[in-house]
Amino acid sequence: MTETKINTSRTENAKKILHEVYDPEIPVLSVLDLGVIRSIREVGEILEVDITPTYSACPAMKVIEMSVQAALDQAGLGPVKINTVLDPVWTTDWMSAEGKVKLLEYGIAPPQLSARIKNLSLGNTTISCPQCASTNTVCISEFGSTACKALYKCKDCLEPFDYFKCH
Ligand SMILES: [Zn+2]
Structure with a gap:
């Protein structure tokens, strides 16, 4: 025991x-x-x-x-x-608020919506550029430097950046 x-x-x-x-x-x-x-x-x-x-x-x-x-x-x-522990599955909602700020300062766009909301809105998310905060961004690849991230590009400052995907 x-x-x-x-x-x-x-x-x-x-x-x-x-x-x-x-x-x-x-x-x-x-x-x-x-x-x-x-x-x-x-x-x-x-x-x-x-x-x-x-x-x-x-x-x-x-x-x-x-x-x-x-x-x-x-x-x-x-x-x-x-x-x-695989159940319940990890969600980006568990990332701390401080963690999301650190991610942004590191140049990676943090997950912007709770995974639950994202499921409802069918993924029509606007991702802001971590460099200049412009929302004029485009997804270049669903897979960035790792499977957890997508590669985006800012159309204003022209910088590519990683977006930490919500799930
Ligand atoms: Zn930008």
Whole structure:
């Protein structure tokens, strides 16, 4: 039988550490900004972390899981067990507001509508340019530098940019 106990300091410390663990694809976003960390709890002696991948096929996810594990181990918070939780699926709604600002400052247009609204409006979204905020933009490719992003181009400042797709 496993006993779940609440030890605030250990889980709080884990959160502090995870603020410094970044998405390998978007190095300004921490795993907490990204919203992939669903739960941190102690089960007996083990610190369990639930991670929901942004895309199950996203190759970055293995790297994220290993980085989370390594960072917590190094901080002396182990033993750590990572659980991959696929249900419910990750949505861009879980990305923190701070994360969306960091994404914009990094030059990637953040997901602009909640995935739920997008499903209703059938994807007729206007994406603003992260450089000049113009909405005069065009989608060049559904797949940008990674499958999670689409490639757009601004028709005003002529800069291409990535848009982090809602889903
Ligand atoms: Zn522009």
